[in-house]
Amino acid sequence: MKSKNIILKVENISKQYRLGTVGTGTISHDLNRWWHKIRGKEDPYLKVGESNDRSTKGESEYVWALQGISFEVGAGEVLGIIGKNGAGKSTLLKILSKVTAPTTGSIKLRGRMASLLEVGTGFNPELTGRENIYLNGAILGMTKNEITSKLEEIIEFSGCERYIDTPTKRYSSGMTVRLAFAVAAFLEPEILVVDEVLAVGDAEFQKKAIGKMQDISREGGRTVLFVSHNMAAVKSLCTSGIVLENGKVVHVSNAEEAVNFYLENQNKRSEELKDRSDREGNQYLKFNSIEIENSKGNNVNQVFVGEKINIKLRFERNVDFDLSKLILSVIIYDLHENIMCSFPSDEMNCKFENITNNEIILKIPFLGLRANNYSISLYSYFETTKKENAIDIINNAYSFEILTEDFYNSGKLLRNYNCAFLEASFE
């Protein structure tokens, strides 16, 4: 159906993990598995397994970190793999880079694959930068001659010339990433796997690295698999994208659409707050709905920078307890799961004694965050904020977007960043 030249074909990949610790209990499963195998029967534990939702309590010891993953990547394509923490991105990359074998399914490749999974893989701190280039290059599959022919370019690209004959233990972490990326980038594999490594380098290097990845794919006609939480980077760098959720592919399309799907999908979850089961706590009380009311009194999930908003929470009570002992913390996160701000009722000296209609309203007179996507998590506790006193905890209960605006009436829209926005002026 597609006329492009398929370079990587993933067919029905699944990966099962066993939870808990390895101990004497494991050996009985191993023996049972072996007993089935010598009689030519199927592994009995492959049938059990549950989908991998980290927050819910499961029945089985076995979970599927990946289930039935299939996709194809063409030559020269840059594929972005996006998904929440625990969606299976890293497991997929581990299987792709042959670090671990899949439980079922197969992957076919038409070229050499190099992975840049983490900073300084295989760097020996005692060896000099130059020695490490050779070692790391060889680990990634280059021969000594290949490395020698590219040594100058690698050193130049890394920008670590002065330190090249110093042991890498004296390097800063940024320098280590630079050197590591430089080696992998000049490896010239047909397929390059990049996993969130760029977060460590400074802005200049990130730009250089992203540019290099674009060169690799556009000019070199090579394929890049890029895993990131940075939606802006995925949008600008990738040509296509897949979205993973709980170990399954839920969306395949071009990068722009995949990012939108991922963000929308996060929004959608809020509508079903009362049906959410990934909660923690004793459930004395259960939050059923969450809404944002803007300054005009409308329920929205898009508000403007600096707007006055109310966050309305409705709950139901399962146990009759003294509401004045309830501690509620509303926390706003950015898309990278950084805390942007929090509203803990105990610090704010708010007691919920007078609540009668099972509704709590958090009033925020000035929403000081810049334009971007954010999410709200709810944490409620009884008396103290100890973990065992948790009543109802829901991560990512609601997603909303802050839209940019000409806040200063300067004729300019505020730029989009995920950071705080404070009222200020220059004198």
Place this chain on the structure above:
Amino acid sequence: MSTKEFEHDEWLYEIKPKTSNFSLNLKEVWQYKDLLFLFVKRDIVTVYKQTILGPLWYFIQPLFTAMTFTIIFNNVAGIKTGSVPPFLFNLAGIIVWNYFTSCLNETSDTFKKNAAIFGKVYFPRVIMPMATVVTNLIKLGIQLLIFFGFYVFFVANGTMEVILDYKMLFFPVLVMIMGLMGLGLGMIISSMVTKYRDLTFLVSFGVQLLMYVSAVMYPMALIKEKLPNLGWLIEYNPLAYVVETSRYILLNEGTISIGGLVYTGITTILLFLFGLVIFNRTEKSFIDTV
């Protein structure tokens, strides 16, 4: 492109669930030969970094062990070593024995020790233990140099006569047997240790005990003569034949048993092949259990 065309397509690699059959990809190992030498270089260069005596440690350890053995086993316990000075007798045994134990010890935690790097990048895992065996081969070479130093000293001294002859040509074969046996056992243990750590404890003291039944500090004939009931312990131990034969080759002291050597050779090859198979099976998914 239709699905039918795919079936005829040539794929360069294919990643599949682990299979139980023997699937060592020798071609792939060959492609990574440069890596093997870089690992050897790394191990040699970095092991004595930040030490004052540096590579001198290669000499100190066997010399002091040989000295201790000479005092305890020859001077105190009175074990006779024929026409060869007891010190040289012990040194020969220790150097050969050391090669085996360091191969075994260092390969037996391959997966555990390298979990960090194995967890991030793929290369044929067997490169790691192979590099260990080559590194130890270089150490053995260095240690043999001091052995021959003392050899020349004792000859010049008039304590013993020159006895080197064509038999020396077989010494590399013995070294290879020792290396392969250490590698084979090491690979088996390292594979099993990934899931069940019990074996680590067994290896550390098992190797020490093994030395006493491997004819390191006494000639094989001595045990058979003094402890006829326990003689079988030595006779069934393939390592004892290697140590004894090495001494026979180097010092012309002791016995040589062709039957014993054939038995040793076969055991070694079986151990090594079994080690390779089990190592290959483990490497595919050890990262999930290590």
